[in-house]
Every structure is written in structure tokens, then in C-alpha cells.
Amino acid sequence: MSTSGTELRSGGCLCGKIKFTVVGEPDYPHTCSCPHCQKLSGGPMMSWVSFPLVGLVWTGASGTPSWYYTFEGETKRGFCPSCGSQLCALDDGGDTIAITLSALDEATDLIPVNQSFRGDAVTWLPQVSDTRHSVVG
Numbered sequence: 001m002s003t004s005g006t007e008l009r010s011g012g013c014l015c016g017k018i019k020f021t022v023v024g025e026p027d028y029p030h031t032c033s034c035p036h037c038q039k040l041s042g043g044p045m046m047s048w049v050s051f052p053l054v055g056l057v058w059t060g061a062s063g064t065p066s067w068y069y070t071f072e073g074e075t076k077r078g079f080c081p082s083c084g085s086q087l088c089a090l091d092d093g094g095d096t097i098a099i100t101l102s103a104l105d106e107a108t109d110l111i112p113v114n115q116s117f118r119g120d121a122v123t124w125l126p127q128v129s130d131t132r133h134s135v136v137g
């Protein structure tokens with residue numbers, strides 16, 4: 001079993017005031033074209049990967065991101081209050097943190113294996129194939 005997938009990864013926002021590190025196995029890289037992701041990102045989709053919440057450390061000068069609840073009392077999005085970068089999503093009581101691929105300093109090895117909310121996707125981009133069944137394990 002390879003250990004390369006569990007090494008420490010770093011990331012942060014565009015202005016650099018919010019930074020973080022995560023450790024642990026990256027879980028389920030995927031894109032999402034839900035209405036929330038489109039509105040928040042200003043683009044046709046966002047891209048996500050999850051890590052164990054226990055391994056997350058905020059390391060930037062501004063500490064933790066600002067939070068906005070997209071589902072009150074259930075799910076919130078973390079973003080930089082200075083530059084607006086979307087960084088993460090967290091379910092209340094959850095034990096994993098979803099990090100945007102765009103927030104990671106290095107994510108070229110994390111290939112999305114599925115696309116959520118296909119029905120809300122724009123028609124002018126190809127969709128991500130569902131390949132998760134071939135990469136389990």
C-alpha cells in the first residue's frame with residue numbers, strides 16, 4: 001500500500017491570508033455543478049476532495065476562514081473574507097472536511113471521478129465521467 005496519498009498537503013486562498021494543511025487519504029475527488037457551487041464560485045462548477053477533519057490545521061495569518069451556511073444548521077462553506085476564495089465545505093458534526101481542488105497548492109494527482117448535480121450542469125461543457133467504481137481501493 002502506497003503512503004504517497006497520505007502525505008501532508010498545503011493550500012490556501014488567493015491573497016494568502018488563509019492557509020491550511022491537511023493530512024490523510026484524499027477521498028472522492030469530484031466536481032459539483034449544483035446551484036450553490038455555481039453561484040459561489042462564479043463558474044459552471046466547483047471541484048472537491050475530502051480529508052479527515054482531524055488532520056486539518058489553519059496556518060495562515062488570518063486563521064480560520066469565514067463561514068456561510070448554504071444549508072442552515074447543516075452545511076457551511078468556508079471562504080477568505082479578504083479575497084473571497086472558496087476553500088472548503090463542512091457539515092455540522094461531520095468528521096471530514098471537503099476542500100476545493102483549487103485551494104490546494106498541488107492537486108494534479110487528484111482526478112475527479114464523478115460529477116454531482118449533473119442535472120444542473122451547463123450544457124456547454126463536457127461532464128466528468130463516473131469512474132469511481134474503477135478507482136476504489
Ligand SMILES: [Zn+2]
Nearest residue numbers: 013015080083
Ligand atoms: Zn484570501
Ligand SMILES: [Zn+2]
Nearest residue numbers: 032033034037
Ligand atoms: Zn455543489
